[in-house]
Amino acid sequence: MTYQQTLDWLFHQLASFQRVGKSAYNEDIGNITALCTQLNNPHKQFKSIHIAGTNGKGSTAHLLASILQEQGYKVGLYTSPHLVDFRERIKVNGAMIAEHVVVDFVAAQKETFKNLGVSFFEMTTALAFQYFASQHVDLAVIETGLGGRLDATNLIQPELSIITNVALDHQNLLGNTLKEIATEKAGIIKENTPVVIGPTTNEVKQLMRSVAELKKAPLTFANPQTHYTSALLGACQHENTATVVAAVNQLRLRNWSISETALSRGLAKVVQTTNLRGRWEQIATSPKVICDTGHNLHAMQTIAAQLQKEVYQNLWIVLGLVADKDVSGLLALMPRTAQYIFCQASIPRALNAEALAEKAAAFALKGRVVQNPKQALQKAQALANENDLIFVGGSTFVVAEIL
Numbered sequence: 321m322t323y324q325q326t327l328d329w330l331f332h333q334l335a336s337f338q339r340v341g342k343s344a345y346n347e348d349i350g351n352i353t354a355l356c357t358q359l360n361n362p363h364k365q366f367k368s369i370h371i372a373g374t375n376g377k378g379s380t381a382h383l384l385a386s387i388l389q390e391q392g393y394k395v396g397l398y399t400s401p402h403l404v405d406f407r408e409r410i411k412v413n414g415a416m417i418a419e420h421v422v423v424d425f426v427a428a429q430k431e432t433f434k435n436l437g438v439s440f441f442e443m444t445t446a447l448a449f450q451y452f453a454s455q456h457v458d459l460a461v462i463e464t465g466l467g468g469r470l471d472a473t474n475l476i477q478p479e480l481s482i483i484t485n486v487a488l489d490h491q492n493l494l495g496n497t498l499k500e501i502a503t504e505k506a507g508i509i510k511e512n513t514p515v516v517i518g519p520t521t522n523e524v525k526q527l528m529r530s531v532a533e534l535k536k537a538p539l540t541f542a543n544p545q546t547h548y549t550s551a552l553l554g555a556c557q558h559e560n561t562a563t564v565v566a567a568v569n570q571l572r573l574r575n576w577s578i579s580e581t582a583l584s585r586g587l588a589k590v591v592q593t594t595n596l597r598g599r600w601e602q603i604a605t606s607p608k609v610i611c612d613t614g615h616n617l618h619a620m621q622t623i624a625a626q627l628q629k630e631v632y633q634n635l636w637i638v639l640g641l642v643a644d645k646d647v648s649g650l651l652a653l654m655p656r657t658a659q660y661i662f663c664q665a666s667i668p669r670a671l672n673a674e675a676l677a678e679k680a681a682a683f684a685l686k687g688r689v690v691q692n693p694k695q696a697l698q699k700a701q702a703l704a705n706e707n708d709l710i711f712v713g714g715s716t717f718v719v720a721e722i723l
Contacts, residue, residue, distance in 0.1 A: 323419040326426050327406055334433060334440040352442045352472040358432055359446060362453035366396065368460045368476045369567070372468040372505045373484025373518065375619050376560045379552055379599055380484050380518070381463045383564045386593040387586030388459055389413055391578050396452035396460030398473070400441065403598055403613075403720040410448045412455050414594050421451060441465045445472040459576075469507020479574055481508050481537070482567055483528065484518040484560065485618070498523055506531040514538040514570045518563035542566040550587040554600035554612065555629075556622045561587060598719045600626065606706040608632070609697070611723070613716040617646060620653045623713060627655060632709035636700045639680075640664055640693055640718035643671040650714070651683045658711075659703075660687025663696035665717035693721040 321329065356363055369384065371377045378399050385397040395413055402408040407416035425447050426433075433443055445465075452460045459479070464471040468483075486502040502524045509515050509528075515537050517528050525541060532539035546562040564587070568578050590596060598613040610630075614623050627635065635658040641647055642665075654660075660680060664673040673689045680687070690696035693712070700710045712722055 321423060321427065323423055326423045329430075330406075330426065330440060330443065334438065334443055348470060349472060349474060351436050351438045352445060352475060354436055355429075355432065355438055355442060355446045356449060356475060358429075359450050362446075362449040363476050365453035366457050366460050368396075368462050368478045369480045369482065369571075370462050370464070370473065370476055370478040370508050371482045371484065372464040372471070372508045373482075374486055374501070374505075374616065375614065375622075376484040376518065376556055376563070377463050377482075379557060379560045379596070380482060380563055380567075381461045382594040382596040383550055383552070383560060383587060383590050384482075384567060385411075385414075385461045386590040387564070387568060387578065387583055388461070389593055390586040390589065391582035393458040394456070396448070396455065396457040396462075397594065398445070398448040398452075398460065399463045400444070400465050401716055401720075403716070403723055408595075409444055410451055411594070412452070412457060417447075417451055422447065425450065439472075442472045449475075464508065467501075467504040467507070469504050471508075474508055477510060478508075478513060479576075480567060480570055481510060481513055481515040482518070482563060483508070483515065484563055485520050486524045499527060502527045503531075509535055509537050511535045512537060514540065514574070516540045516542060516563060516566045516570055518542050518566075519544040519559045538570075540566050540570055548583070548587060551590050551592075552596070552599050554622065555626045556614075556619070557599070597723060598716070603723070604701070604710075607636075607701065607704040607708040607710055609701070609710045609712065611712040611719045613719045614713060615642070615645065615715050617649050617653070620650050620714075623711075624653050624655065627709075627711060630709050633705060633707040634659065634709075636661065636704050636708060636710040637687075638663060638693065638696045638700050638710065638712040638718070638722075639676070639714040640673065640696075641671045641676060641714045642667075642669040642717070644669060647671060647676070647679055648683075651680055651685060654680075654683070654685055656684045658685070660685050661696045661700050662687060662689045663693045663718060664691050665693060665715055665721055667717050670715070670717065693718045697722050 410417040640663040
């Protein structure tokens with residue numbers, strides 16, 4: 321099969337949470353354990369850092385990878401979902417996994433996937449593990465897909481665990497309260513392995529403290545007052561930077577050499593080094609167009625606050641949501657003075673654009689419907705003047721389709 325044929329097979333034959341939601345979520349790690357056993361346990365052949373959290377884990381992973389690369393380490397990076405190319409998920413020193421490696425892996429393991437009934441994410445995780453082992457990385461930065469305790473990535477025994485923050489998201493899978501969700505995230509805390517917790521609530525801190533004590537895991541809470549800054553824009557990035565600085569300090573205590581120069585340069589060059597996209601990213605001027613992948617209540621609160629800091633004549637928002645989110649809660653956070661263009665990403669989980677417009681009207685959000693995200697952006701650009709601001713967001717998949 322060609323690379324495109326391989327991707328088509330994967331997306332249609334293996335259940336993908338990003339596309340279909342809960343039905344693709346395996347509530348145990350039996351499949352990934354069996355698959356990695358078949359592959360001679362590649363996750364045991366390299367050192368790693370494990371990152372969970374409701375928001376910020378992708379940015380944190382890229383920042384940390386950038387710093388480690390600046391220090392001269394060979395660094396694996398596993399994140400999800402991808403925006404444009406599947407291979408964005410698996411990188412070594414910022415370079416995506418080669419197409420032929422993906423094709424060869426799937427061809428060799430296709431029958432195993434069928435026999436075990438693995439999900440798309442479990443397959444991708446095993447591919448990342450095998451690739452990092454074959455590339456002999458010094459350290460791999462591994463982001464969880466969802467939750468932590470039952471996530472496919474939770475096979476690893478990392479040098480360091482990081483939990484960026486805890487907020488309400490994926491309640492149908494992780495629980496309806498912060499305590500329940502925090503318990504799932506805390507599932508990545510390992511025996512006698514240091515853990516860094518990003519800025520969070522006292523309730524979450526208390527739970528993390530109790531789990532860390534039980535597992536004799538040295539615990540560090542990131543100091544949100546850090547003076548370090550990164551190239552990533554957006555109100556949430558200061559907290560992510562604080563978490564990364566705390567993580568770097570813990571790695572230093574474990575005899576990983578990371579200079580102040582590498583730390584500063586890694587923070588400053590993160591986009592260039594890791595090719596991170598979709599985090600308060602400006603993609604056009606006159607009018608200015610910004611996109612962001614934030615898609616839950618906590619993230620949208622941050623986005624709304626960041627929009628208030630922008631200078632513009634009129635605000636246009638190209639908005640698309642997935643149906644299994646707290647749609648009413650998200651719409652309640654959106655600015656009423658904006659002109660909206662409601663759209664719909666091309667995935668089964670997407671909320672119908674007409675239905676979104678109807679729900680938005682109940683919150684005094686006015687606009688029009690253009691189903692296709694890229695066409696919706698083009699419509700906004702045609703209607704806006706050069707001093708206006710266009711924001712595109714609400715869903716990772718909407719952002720993916722306009723990039």
